[in-house]
Amino acid sequence: MEILRLNQISPDQVILWQWGFVKITATLAYTWLVMAILVLGSWLVTRRLSTGPRRSLWQGVLEVVVTSIRDQICEICHEDPGPYTAFVGSLFLFIGMSNFLIIFPGYVAPTSSLATTSALAICVFLAVPIYGISRQGIGPYVKEYFQPTFIFFPFHVMGEFTRTLALAIRLFGNIMSHDKIIGILLAVTPLFFPIVMHALGLLIGMVQAYIFSILAMVYIASAVQAHEEGEPANKGSR
Amino acid sequence: MHIDPFILVAQIINFLVLVYLLKRFLYDKIVQTMNIRENGIAERMSEIERLRNEALSSVASCEARIHDIDERSDEMLNQARLAAEKEKARLMEQVREEVDRAQRRWLETLDREKAAFLEDLRKRAGTYVFETIRQVLADLADEELEKRIVQSFIHRLSSLEPQEMALLKKALDMPEPVIRVKSAFELDQRLRQPIEEVLQPLLGMEGEIVYELNGHTGAGIELMAQGYKLSWSIDDYLESLQEKFLQILKEEIGTPGVEKATV
Numbered sequence: 001m002e003i004l005r006l007n008q009i010s011p012d013q014v015i016l017w018q019w020g021f022v023k024i025t026a027t028l029a030y031t032w033l034v035m036a037i038l039v040l041g042s043w044l045v046t047r048r049l050s051t052g053p054r055r056s057l058w059q060g061v062l063e064v065v066v067t068s069i070r071d072q073i074c075e076i077c078h079e080d081p082g083p084y085t086a087f088v089g090s091l092f093l094f095i096g097m098s099n100f101l102i103i104f105p106g107y108v109a110p111t112s113s114l115a116t117t118s119a120l121a122i123c124v125f126l127a128v129p130i131y132g133i134s135r136q137g138i139g140p141y142v143k144e145y146f147q148p149t150f151i152f153f154p155f156h157v158m159g160e161f162t163r164t165l166a167l168a169i170r171l172f173g174n175i176m177s178h179d180k181i182i183g184i185l186l187a188v189t190p191l192f193f194p195i196v197m198h199a200l201g202l203l204i205g206m207v208q209a210y211i212f213s214i215l216a217m218v219y220i221a222s223a224v225q226a227h228e229e230g231e232p233a234n235k236g237s238r
Numbered sequence: 239m240h241i242d243p244f245i246l247v248a249q250i251i252n253f254l255v256l257v258y259l260l261k262r263f264l265y266d267k268i269v270q271t272m273n274i275r276e277n278g279i280a281e282r283m284s285e286i287e288r289l290r291n292e293a294l295s296s297v298a299s300c301e302a303r304i305h306d307i308d309e310r311s312d313e314m315l316n317q318a319r320l321a322a323e324k325e326k327a328r329l330m331e332q333v334r335e336e337v338d339r340a341q342r343r344w345l346e347t348l349d350r351e352k353a354a355f356l357e358d359l360r361k362r363a364g365t366y367v368f369e370t371i372r373q374v375l376a377d378l379a380d381e382e383l384e385k386r387i388v389q390s391f392i393h394r395l396s397s398l399e400p401q402e403m404a405l406l407k408k409a410l411d412m413p414e415p416v417i418r419v420k421s422a423f424e425l426d427q428r429l430r431q432p433i434e435e436v437l438q439p440l441l442g443m444e445g446e447i448v449y450e451l452n453g454h455t456g457a458g459i460e461l462m463a464q465g466y467k468l469s470w471s472i473d474d475y476l477e478s479l480q481e482k483f484l485q486i487l488k489e490e491i492g493t494p495g496v497e498k499a500t501v
Contacts, residue, residue, distance in 0.1 A: 012245055021244055028248055035256050042264035049267055051274040059271075066268045085269070086261035094256055110249075115241045119249030 010176070011108040012115055027113040034097045034110065065093075072214065077221040084220060087127055091120060092213035099175060099205020102182075103198060109205070112176040114168065121168035124216040125160065132223030141223070167215060174208050360487050364480060375472055388429045391459040391470040395436050402468075407440065409466035415445045420452040420460040422471075437461075 011026035018024070045058040055063075069089040073081035098109045098116075110116045132141045145156040178201045185194045375383075398406065410417070417437055419425070425433070430449065437447055452460070458471020 012240075012242055023242075023244065025242075025245060027245055028252070031249060031252050035252060035259070038256065039259045039263060042260060046263055046267040046271075049271040051271055051278060053275075059268075062264065062268055063272060066265060067272070070269075082269070085265050086257050089265060090253070090257040090260045093260065094253065113245070113249075115245040116249045118241055119246050119253060122246075122250060123253055 010113055011110065012113045014108075026108060027110050027116055030098070030101075030108060031110040031116065034094060034101065037101075038093055038097055069213075073217055076214070076217045077224065083131070084217060087123075088213050088217045088220070091124075091216055092209050095120070095171065095209035095212055096206055099209060100202065102179070102201055102205065108179065109175050111171055111205075111208075112179050114172045114176075117168040117172040117175075120171070120212070121164045124167060124219060125164040127216070128160070128219045128223045131220045135224045144223075163215075163219065167212060171208050171212050174204055178204055357487060361484075364483050364487075371476060384423050384425075384429060387458060387470070387472075388425070388432060391461075392432050392436050394470050395461070395468065398468075406463065406466050406468070409464040410440055410445065412464065413444065415441055415463065416448055417441060417445065417461060417463045418448045418450055420450045420462065422452065422458065424451060425449055425459075433459075 011030060014026035016024045016026065016029055041058075042062065045056070045062050048056075049059060050056065066085070066089065069092060070081040070085055073084050073088055077084065095111055098111045101107045102109050111120075129141065132144075145153050178197075182194055182197055182201060185197055409415075417440075419433060430447075434447055438445070441447065458469060458473060460467065460469035460471070462468075
């Protein structure tokens with residue numbers, strides 16, 4: 001009896017098209033699907049935006065989402081959320097939408113692919129010094145790695161890598177494990193119980209999207225504000 | 239767990255593209271729209287605040303004006319009330335004066351009417367009394383009375399004051415003087431004789447005594463000689479008494495306060 005299908009182990013293993021090392025896997029396909037939904041939905045809603053008091057339902061939904069993202073960012077960095085909204089908000093929306101679509105049969109979340117979560121973590125890993133250097137300049141930013149003494153430099157660097165790895169593994173592990181649990185439960189108890197687990201999976205997916213984006217914002221904020229506060233840049237790592 | 243480098247790079251690119259697209263189609267537009275709306279709301283709120291302030295100032299102004307109007311109306315009401323009371327007092331005083339005047343006029347008229355009535359009554363009473371006296375005297379007239387009258391006339395004639403006597407003599411100092419003796423009753427010879435005994439010395443021999451009967455002389459005798467007149471009559475007493483009576487009556491009527499006090 002086949003308990004788990006191949007695509008339930010990892011969508012990276014499902015290759016839809018390949019030409020040399022270039023290959024289209026299920027991960028990419030579902031990623032594009034998620035991207036298409038997000039971008040097309042945004043485009044459709046924002047084509048005709050109302051600046052008056054009366055607005056459409058979907059405009060209201062998007063305004064609530066964007067406002068919530070900006071408020072969360074503002075609570076963390078205590079400054080104008082404008083420069084971080086696109087990056088952090090896209091992280092949340094992408095991961096959230098990827099995890100939300102698991103309610104549809106046959107869909108496998110791209111975030112259950114370690115490549116996807118690693119790509120997102122690498123983006124965060126790169127975004128932190130970019131935001132930090134753009135705000136403080138390269139000298140003060142690099143100097144933070146030698147605080148309080150130069151001996152701490154390797155620990156700072158190690159912390160950067162480990163937290164990036166932790167971001168990737170945390171998201172991948174939660175989503176992938178949930179997929180596996182659903183697959184196993186479907187095989188063992190096909191009625192009712194998988195529905196509950198799906199609902200739990202939705203909650204876990206949203207929580208993971210929130211955690212990932214909030215942690216990314218915390219890292220960025222610590223890099224941006226480290227110089228101003230005189231604290232280590234990795235204070236928010238966990 | 240194997241990570242395909244191509245998938246990894248592709249996902250990084252995918253995410254960056256997604257960030258760009260969402261920034262272009264979602265965040266910028268939504269934020270811009272919200273900013274426009276917030277600005278519009280802020281403008282409307284400021285406009286509302288301005289209108290509210292204007293309304294509050296208008297309300298305050300209206301309340302002040304209403305308060306002023308109330309005060310002025312109260313003041314005008316008080317003034318009107320005072321003026322009305324003053325006018326009422328003036329009219330009451332005027333009415334009181336008119337009533338007093340009317341009362342005075344009425345009292346004066348009453349006094350006059352009363353005085354006139356009293357005067358008329360007294361005159362009538364006096365007249366009636368004197369007429370009665372005259373009537374009584376006329377009814378009682380007889381020879382004895384006529385004799386008494388002649389005696390009284392002779393007594394008077396003989397007891398004339400020297401000045402009176404001089405005036406009589408002067409009146410008779412002319413050729414053929416005439417003395418007219420008028421009486422209300424017929425003087426017979428028995429009554430004429432004492433008269434002539436008194437007058438003859440004054441007339442002398444050429445003089446003449448003419449006796450006339452005159453009902454107007456009343457119970458008495460009258461002597462007339464060239465402008466001199468000497469008479470004795472009960473009517474003279476009565477007339478003198480009547481004149482005194484009228485004099486007293488006039489004096490009493492002339493003092494209405496006394497009359498009023500006696501009313």
